[in-house]
Amino acid sequence: MPELPEVEVLVRGLEGELIGRIIRHVEINKPTMWQGQGPANLIGQKIASIERVAKLIVISLSGGLSVLIHLKMTGQLIFTDQKGAKIAGGHPDDQFLASQPSKYTHVFFDFDDGSHLYFNDMRQFGYVKVVDSSKLLDHKHIATIGVDPFATEFTAKYLFDALQKRPKTTVKQVLMDQTVIGGIGNIYCDESLFEAKILPTRKANSITKTETVALRDDIIKTLEKGIKYGGTSYKDYVHHNGARGTMQDHLKVYRRYGQKCVRCGNVISRTIIGGRGTHFCAKCQK
């Protein structure tokens, strides 16, 4: 589910809760979702930091280990102060799923003060992986990751060069390629291209320098907007406390096919690019 904004919001929320807590117990209900070193290595370790790398969550422990968590499509990380604690702001339908272990809770961490962190994942695409912090860069998802959209390296020139290098593919596929840019997924890709008035079906190397300048700015603006609204919560995405984001109420094209374009009134179209549903306005995107 989560793309950059969703992971960013989640990480910021968890940061305020997890730093300094000591892991007392780890329970794995679904061994296939746990990779790397065993859970015993985490006992007694203090949480030193938590950060986002593209769409990956990296929790670093004081003892030199890092816990990598990828939420893929339906992952959730839920923090609760106590067992049975009421979750604030959650959607009624998500209350049960988010507030306590369910059949979708595959891993949970207990901390020294009795608080907990649950990893839920309905579709089981995600994972928890424990690695040495010193070998973090060996993890393939980190080693091959492209620039972060919020990094100073993400310039119009960088984007233009990347687009030029891929004459055979579409602009959408380049934006979604995590080795080029880390963090853009299906929602924010379609939204950014709408803002930049560029059709997702365009060949990557047909995008002009002028268009690239606008596109780069619109990518950043769109991601910032997603963070501002707490991410997109269609069904599964929730914050660390179970609350839902509201970006789904502010999307202009994503999953709006058949509805009117907010910019020109034309009907929003849908097609498939790289196996992913793709939404655009055929009239005001060129």
Add this chain to the structure above:
DNA sequence: TGCCCCCTGCAG
């Protein structure tokens, strides 16, 4: 570079 797959659930 493109296709299939992982898995579960939901809407039409």
Add this chain to the structure above:
DNA sequence: CTGCAGGGGGCA
């Protein structure tokens, strides 16, 4: 029942 879903790895 079919198609689709915030991701991405493996395979020709």
